[in-house]
Amino acid sequence: MTTSYLSAAELAAAKVGPNVDGDLLSLYLGDHLTGATGGRTRVADMAKRYVMKPYGSDLALIAEQVEREYLTMSDVVEALGFGKRPVKRALAWVGERVGSLKPNGRLVRTSPMTPVLELDLVRAAVNGKGAGWEVLEHYAGDLGLPSEPFARLATQSQEQAKLLARAHAIETAKAFRR
Numbered sequence: 001m002t003t004s005y006l007s008a009a010e011l012a013a014a015k016v017g018p019n020v021d022g023d024l025l026s027l028y029l030g031d032h033l034t035g036a037t038g039g040r041t042r043v044a045d046m047a048k049r050y051v052m053k054p055y056g057s058d059l060a061l062i063a064e065q066v067e068r069e070y071l072t073m074s075d076v077v078e079a080l081g082f083g084k085r086p087v088k089r090a091l092a093w094v095g096e097r098v099g100s101l102k103p104n105g106r107l108v109r110t111s112p113m114t115p116v117l118e119l120d121l122v123r124a125a126v127n128g129k130g131a132g133w134e135v136l137e138h139y140a141g142d143l144g145l146p147s148e149p150f151a152r153l154a155t156q157s158q159e160q161a162k163l164l165a166r167a168h169a170i171e172t173a174k175a176f177r178r
Helices: 008-012 022-049 056-079 086-099 113-143 148-175
Strands: none
Touching: 008 056, 022 056, 022 113, 056 113, 056 148, 113 148
16 A cells, blocks of 8 residues: 655644745645646556656656655645645546547557647656655645655655666667668
């Protein structure tokens, strides 16, 4: 069973301190959670489809980490008493599913461009979530949370970005050649 990067005791201590605008932070974290909803689906799907690629094990690792990160963000949002905006998250999930149906210039087979584009999208998402962990690291003390897990998650996002850049280089080298 996948669990959060924060313990139950750490989450129980969470509270919005007087120096934090809880309404703005709620929107910010809600948007990150919404993005994570689509991102985790995309990475999990890619890990399954590209298992035989040279970077397949990297995608599998990232998919596991992203799932746990999603649970962590969800737990933080809940612990702070922020709503999870289920409609917005559902729309993000539907958008991700519809986005995966985009035409790729090929009727029957997958285009060699597809992995490049998917890796572009996931790399952008990983960089965005890394920034979100940095924000939580910065405000952790004001939220009754330890900063160290968020620092680790920000570093983990940087490591994921490096793995994705390597996968991107592999696919880019051949994607647009005749």
